[in-house]
Amino acid sequence: MMDELREAIEKLPERGAKSYLFHILLRVHLLNNSVDSQEEILELLNDIQKRILFYSQERKLEREYETYHIVCGESPAGALKVGLSKENKVIGYPDFFSNGPLWKLHEEEGRKKRLEWLMDHINMHEDYLEMRYERKVAKALEEIDSIPAGKPIVIWTADNADEQTGLRYFLHLLRNKENNVHVINTAQSYKELFPAKKHQSILRHSGEAAPEKLKMMLENHLGSPLSAEEKNRFVSDWQSLSKTREVLRIWEDNEIHSVPESYFDESIIESAKKLHKSNKGFIKSARLIGEVIGHLDEPIGDGFAEYRVRSLIYNGILAIKGIPKSMRYYSIKLKEF
Template sequence: MLHIVFGQSTSGSLKMSLSELGMENEEQVICFSDIFSIGPIWKLHDEFGVKQRIDWFRTRFLSEDDYYEMDYGKDFNKTKDKVCHVPEEATIFLWAGDSSHEQTGVRYVLYLLNNKRNKIILINTTKAYHEQFKDSNRVYSPLTTGGIPPDKLKSIYEKNKTNNPIAIEDRSKFHREWEALAEAQDVLRIWENGEVHGVDEDFYDPFIINKASKLHSQQKHRDFMKSARLVGEVMGHLEQYLGDEFIEYRVRHLINNGTFDIEGVPIAMRFYSIKLRS
C-alpha cells in the first residue's frame, strides 16, 4: 500500500491516521509539498517545465529561510522521482478533495504513472466527508484534504480502502485532461463545475481590495494594517485553496501598481503594513 497526497498538512494527518491503525510502518506516504492551484504547470512532466515552475516561485515568493532559492526545486524533483519509480506491484491510493490544487495534482500524478500497471484507487475526500459526516451539527466543507481531522481521515480510509481502482478509460481521461492543462500558460487555477479552470493572475485582486476596504471600515480612521491581517481576512473567506503566499504576492503587486500605500519593508508579511490609497 502506498499513498500519494498533496500538502504537508494532509501528509501529517494521514500519517497520524495510519499510526492509529497500526500501519505506519507498512504503508508509505509520498507527499508533494506544493500548491498546484498556483504557479506554472506548463510541460511540468518534463524537466524544462519543472525548471520554469521552480524559477517562477523563486522570483516571486518571499522566503526568510531561502526555501525557494535552496530547497523547493530539490524537494519537488525528489517527490516526482519517487512517483515515477513506484514499484508496479504497489496499490496506490490518491487522496484529493474538490479543489484545483488537489485535482490538478491528481491529473499530474496519473500522467506520471501512465505507463505503470499499478492498481490506483482515488479517494475523493470531499465526497467521502459529506457522505460520512453529513449529520454533523456544524456545516463544514474542507477546502482540501488537509482540512479534515485525522480521526475523520482514518474513518474515510477504512470505508474507502476497498473502492474499485480507477478504470482504464478514466485513467485515459485524466491523462488527456493533464495534457490540456500542461499546454496552458496560466499561473492560477480554480475548481468550478467539477473542472480545473485557468484564470488570469489578477483574478482575485478585486476580492483582496474589497476585504481591505472592509477592514478599513472597522477602523475609527483609515490607517495602516499589517499585511498579514489582510492576507488572513482574504484566506478566511476564499472558497478556493491558493495558500497565503500567493495572496501576499498579489498584495505586493497591488502596492507596486499604487493601489496600496506601504509602511515598512516587504521582506516578510510581519515586517510591513498597508492601506488603500485614498
C-alpha cells in the first residue's frame, strides 16, 4: 500500500499536490482544535488518500486527444461533449467570471478569497462551495495544466464579461505552453452562420448554443491560431484584471469594464414593477429573477441576481415573505405596491 501511495503522490501535478496538502493541514488544524470528532477527521483524511490513489489510476486511463477545448461553465461544456467527436477533450471551468473577485485568482490566495466571497454572498449550499466547487475548480486547473505539448487548444468565448474574462484567464494559465491556441467567439460565429430572423434574439452566452450548432461553429470558424503578440495582449489584460477588487464586470465596446455591484439593481426594480402590473401582491423571487435574467443583454447568473434581490430587501426597497435561503423559499414585492 505504501509503495502504491508513494507512486501516486509522485504522479500528482504540483497544483494538485498543493491542494491535497492544504486539505490535510486543514484537517490537522481541526483535529488540534477539536472542531470535529477524531473519527470524522480520520474519515476525511482517509478520503483524501483514496482520492490521491484514484487520481493516479485515472491518469493511467487518460489518453491523449487530438484537440483540447476550454469553455466557461459546465452547461456549454456538456453541449460541446455531445456535439464533438470523441477525439476532442472538453474542459469546462465551473465558475462564472462576470461576478465575484478576480484578485490574484491565478494563485491559491486569490482562489481562497473568491471562495470566501461566494460563501458570504451567493446562495449556494455550503457543502457544495467547500467541497464540490473547490474540487471541480482544482480538477479543471489540473486538466488545463496537463494538456500535452503540440496539441491544438480551442478556447470558446462570446460577447459577455464571463467568457471574455475566462478567455484572458485561460491564456494566462497557458502562457508557458507553446501549443497553438484558437479562439471561437460563439456570438459572432452564430450571427454569421445563422442570420437573425425578425424577433430572434442574439446568442448571449456559449451555453445558449445547441450541440450541433457548436459543431458547425468549430467546422466553419476555427481560424488561425493566436499569434504570440495576441496571446501576450490577453495575458496582459488578465494581469490587470487580477489586480482589481471590484466584484462585477460587464462587456461593453469590446472591453471588460468593472462596475458597482448595484449596477443591475434598477433593472431588478423595473422588472418587479412590470410583474406588479398583473400581480399587486407578493411575487416568487425565482419568477422575478427569471424575468431579470431573460431581458438582460449581459448574462449575470441567477446567483448574483438573487444576491442583489436580497440587497434590495436589506435596503428597504423590497418587502419579503418567507426565508431567503434560496430563491425558491421566499417571495417579494416592491414596498410602494
